[in-house]
Amino acid sequence: MRIYKVGGAVRDRLLGKPVTDIDWVVVGATTEEMLAKGFRPVGADFPVFLHPKSGEEYALARTERKSGRGYGGFTFHASPEVTLEEDLIRRDLTINAMAEDDQQNLTDPYHGQRDLEARLLRHVSPAFAEDPLRVLRVARFAARYAALGFTVAPETLELMRQLSASGELEALTPERSWKEISRALMEDQPQVFIEVLRACDALKVLMPEVDALFGVPQPPAHHPEIDTGVHTLSVLQQAAMHKQSLTVRWACLLHDLGKGLTPEEEWPQHIAHEFKGLKLIKAVNERFKAPRDCQELALLVGEYHTHGHRALELKPSTLLELLQSFDVYRRPQRFEEFIAACEMDARGRKGLEERSYPQADYLRGAATAARSVAVQPLLEKGFKGPELGEAIKRERLKALKAYKEAASA
Ligand code: CTP
Numbered sequence: 314m315r316i317y318k319v320g321g322a323v324r325d326r327l328l329g330k331p332v333t334d335i336d337w338v339v340v341g342a343t344t345e346e347m348l349a350k351g352f353r354p355v356g357a358d359f360p361v362f363l364h365p366k367s368g369e370e371y372a373l374a375r376t377e378r379k380s381g382r383g384y385g386g387f388t389f390h391a392s393p394e395v396t397l398e399e400d401l402i403r404r405d406l407t408i409n410a411m412a413e414d415d416q417q418n419l420t421d422p423y424h425g426q427r428d429l430e431a432r433l434l435r436h437v438s439p440a441f442a443e444d445p446l447r448v449l450r451v452a453r454f455a456a457r458y459a460a461l462g463f464t465v466a467p468e469t470l471e472l473m474r475q476l477s478a479s480g481e482l483e484a485l486t487p488e489r490s491w492k493e494i495s496r497a498l499m500e501d502q503p504q505v506f507i508e509v510l511r512a513c514d515a516l517k518v519l520m521p522e523v524d525a526l527f528g529v530p531q532p533p534a535h536h537p538e539i540d541t542g543v544h545t546l547s548v549l550q551q552a553a554m555h556k557q558s559l560t561v562r563w564a565c566l567l568h569d570l571g572k573g574l575t576p577e578e579e580w581p582q583h584i585a586h587e588f589k590g591l592k593l594i595k596a597v598n599e600r601f602k603a604p605r606d607c608q609e610l611a612l613l614v615g616e617y618h619t620h621g622h623r624a625l626e627l628k629p630s631t632l633l634e635l636l637q638s639f640d641v642y643r644r645p646q647r648f649e650e651f652i653a654a655c656e657m658d659a660r661g662r663k664g665l666e667e668r669s670y671p672q673a674d675y676l677r678g679a680a681t682a683a684r685s686v687a688v689q690p691l692l693e694k695g696f697k698g699p700e701l702g703e704a705i706k707r708e709r710l711k712a713l714k715a716y717k718e719a720a721s722a
Contacts, residue, residue, distance in 0.1 A: 314339060314340070314341050314342040314346065315339070315340045315341055315397075315414070316337055316338070316339050316340075316371070316414075316415075317337065317338050317340070317397060317412035317413060317414055317420065318335055318336070318337060318412065318413045318414075319336050319337065319338045319400075319401070319404075319410075319411070319412045319413075320336045320404070320409050321334065321336065321409065322334065322335040322336060322413075323411045323412065323413045323419070323425075324408045324409055324411065324425070324429070326413075327411075327426065327429055328429065328458075328461070334369075334370075335369050336369070336370050336372070337364075337369060337370065337371040337372070338371075338372050338373075338374050338397065338400055338412060339371050339372065339373050339374065340374045340393075340395070340396065340397050340400070341374075341393045342373060342393060343373075343392075343393055344360065344373070344391075347362050347371070347373070348362075350365075351365040352364060352365060352371060353365065355370070359389070360372060360373035360375055360389055360391035361373075373391040373392075373395075374391065374395040374396065374397060374399065374400035375389050375390060375391035375395055375400060375403075376389075376390045376395055376399055376400070376403060377389055377390070377403050377440070377443060397412055397420055398420075398422045401420070401422060401423060401437070402422075402423065402437055402438050402440060403437075403438070403440045403443070404437055405436065405437065405441060405444070405447045405450055405451070406425075406428075406434055406435060406436060406437065406451065406454065406469075407423045407424055407425040407427075407428045407433075407435050407436070407437050408425045408428050408429050408434065408435075409425070410422075410423050410425055410437045411425040411426065423437045423438075428466075432458075432461060432462040432463045432464065433463065433464065433465075433466045434451055434454055434455060434458075434463055434464070434465045434466060434469060435466035435468070435469050436451075436466075436468075436469045436472055439472075441469070441472055442472060442475070442476055442481075445476050445479075445481035445482050445484065445485055446485055446489050446490070446493065447473075447476075448473045448476050448477060448482060448510070448513065448515050449485075449490060449493035449494070449497070449510070449515070449519075450493060451465055451469065451473060451509065452497065452505075452506045452507075452509035452510045452513075452515070453493055453496055453497040453500065453506055455505050455506065455508075455509045456497050456500040456501075456502050456503055456504075456505040456506040456509070457497075457500045457501070457502075459501075459502040459505040460501060460502060465509060465512075465513075470509075470512060470513050473513035473515065474513045474514055476513075476515075477513055477514045477515040477518055478514065482515060482518045482519060483518065487600065487601050487602040488602065490519065490601055491601040491602060491603060494506075494601060495559055495563075498549075498559060498562040498563060498566070499559055499562070500553070501553055502550065502553065503549050503550070503552070503553050503562060504546040504547070504549045504550045504553075507523065507545075507546060507549065507566070508546065511524060511527070511542075520597055520600075522567075522570045522573060522593040522594075522596065522597055523542075523545065523566065523567075523570070523597075524542075525573035526540075526541040526542040526544075526545055526569060526570070526572060526573050527540060527541070527542030527543075528540065528542070529541040529542070529572050529573060529575070529580070530580050530581040531544065531572070531581050531583065532581045532582065533581075535662070536662055536663075537662060537663040537664050537665070538662055538663035539581070541569055541572045541573070543663075544569065544661055544662060545565075545566065545568075545569060545661075546661075547660075547661035547662065547663070547666075548565045548566075548568070548657050548658050548660075548661030549562060549565050549566055549661070550661065551565075551657040551660045551661045551666065552565045552653075552654075552657045552661075555653070555656075555657065557653055557654075557657065558650065559607065560606050560607050560610045560650055561610070561650050561653050561654050561657070563603060563607040563610070563611050564607075564610045564611045564613075564614035564615075564650070564651075564654045565614075565654055565657050565658065565661075566611075567590075567593075567594045567597060567598075567611045567614075567615060568590075568611075568614050568615055568618050568654065568658055569586065569590065569615075570590040570593040570594055570597070570615065571583065571585070571586030571587060571588070571589040571590025571591075571593065571615070572586045572590070573590075573593070574586070574589050574590070574593070575589075587615060587616050587617070587618065587619055588616065590615045591612060591615055591616060594611050594612055594615045595608075595612065597611075598611060598612070606647075609647070610647060610650055610651065610654070613638070613639060613647070613651055614651055614654045614655070616638075617635060617638065617639075617651065618654065618655050618658055620635050621651065621652065621654075621655030621658075621672055621676065622655060622658075622659060622672060623672075624672040624675050624676050624679070625671070625672060625675055625720075629710055629713040629714045629716075629717055630710060632679050632713050632717070633683065633706070633709055633710050633713055636648070636679065636680055636683050636709075637706075639651060641680045641683065641684065642683075642684055645680065645684075648676070648680055649677075652672075652673050652676050652677065655670075655672065655673075656670045656672075656673055659672075675720065678716060678720065679713060679716055679717075682712045682713055682715070682716035683709045683712055683713060685712060686705060686708040686709045686712055688701075688705060691704045691705060691708070
């Protein structure tokens with residue numbers, strides 16, 4: 314039995330990056346031998362085991378054949394005869410298809426090291442097409458390593474294009490897709506993920522609502538970059554530069570979907586795009602079964618981002634409605650995330666990246682003013698039930714009027 318380190322651990326060590334997960338491949342062993350050594354099997358018919366102490370994954374060298382559509386459609390062939398080279402050739406990218414023994418001797422039959430130096434994400438073999446998730450993986454790696462100068466090799470992009478056209482992407486489960494999407498959004502250059510998906514026509518399969526934004530103009534006075542797709546990518550880039558959370562990044566990606574629905578005659582205006590976009594945001598949320606906090610924030614940012622930008626001009630009653638919609642009294646963090654997304658939206662515009670955003674502090678101040686209304690004195694006055702609710706609202710409105718006056722004084 315020979316054991317090698319494979320995949321990301323080898324790649325990242327060669328790149329000088331920190332290695333977190335280590336995957337191992339075992340050549341020349343049987344399932345029975347692994348069990349006898351105390352390894353725990355991961356699944357019934359899956360030749361992967363967990364190390365009894367470290368918990369790291371050890372996979373028997375295997376060849377994989379696709380026998381049907383979707384993720385279930387795999388048959389594995391693992392046997393002691395499968396060589397290391399046969400195992401490596403079925404992997405996604407050359408830079409992920411290197412192995413290392415315990416002396417750090419590299420096995421690199423598909424020239425991963427050469428591609429690391431050339432900064433190329435290149436598929437190993439036609440077996441790439443056996444797992445359509447790899448289209449998303451390559452786009453994610455492109456986002457992660459963009460700062461190092463990596464790009465997708467033209468022949469790999471072509472293969473990704475064929476996969477996108479084949480209908481295979483539709484067979485991915487929401488869970489697998491979301492895992493890639495959410496990881497990609499948390500990379501330093503998440504906009505590259507979207508760009509690569511667009512370049513191989515996967516974006517129009519996975520998120521046609523986002524794809525539709527490219528080529529849609531906006532008024533140059535507010536949007537010097539003009540194109541709504543370009544704007545969306547810049548907003549995402551700003552969100553990453555400002556180290557925003559996944560929820561904020563997801564909301565940034567989806568905030569302007571409504572602009573894709575505007576009839577051309579109305580361009581570059583997008584009247585009521587905030588409201589029109591909600592059904593699209595909902596559809597994308599549900600398609601990938603995004604976590605509830607991501608779904609909620611995306612819908613709220615979609616509906617209210619223009620309110621955020623106009624915060625200083627809003628009437629106290631409109632401010633109050635905004636705060637109520639966010640339930641800012643019980644969910645202050647969610648309102649903070651809304652403010653962050655609005656700020657990223659304001660900065661994700663050509664030449665305006667460094668602008669100040671006084672709306673942020675103004676909105677925070679308004680939330681504090683509304684929250685400072687005490688309920689106890691109203692209870693003491695005898696208000697209860699719906700009347701109490703109305704009384705609290707009146708007091709909050711008063712507080713917001715005073716706040717607005719003080720702020721504009
Ligand atoms: N792999 C693959 N195709 C997939 C998933 C994984 O070929 N759809 C192979 C690659 O060789 C990859 C290895 O399995 O390097 C381990 O996969 P994983 O742990 O998902 O990714 P890493 O490459 O380790 O990358 P990350 O740093 O993103 O975890």
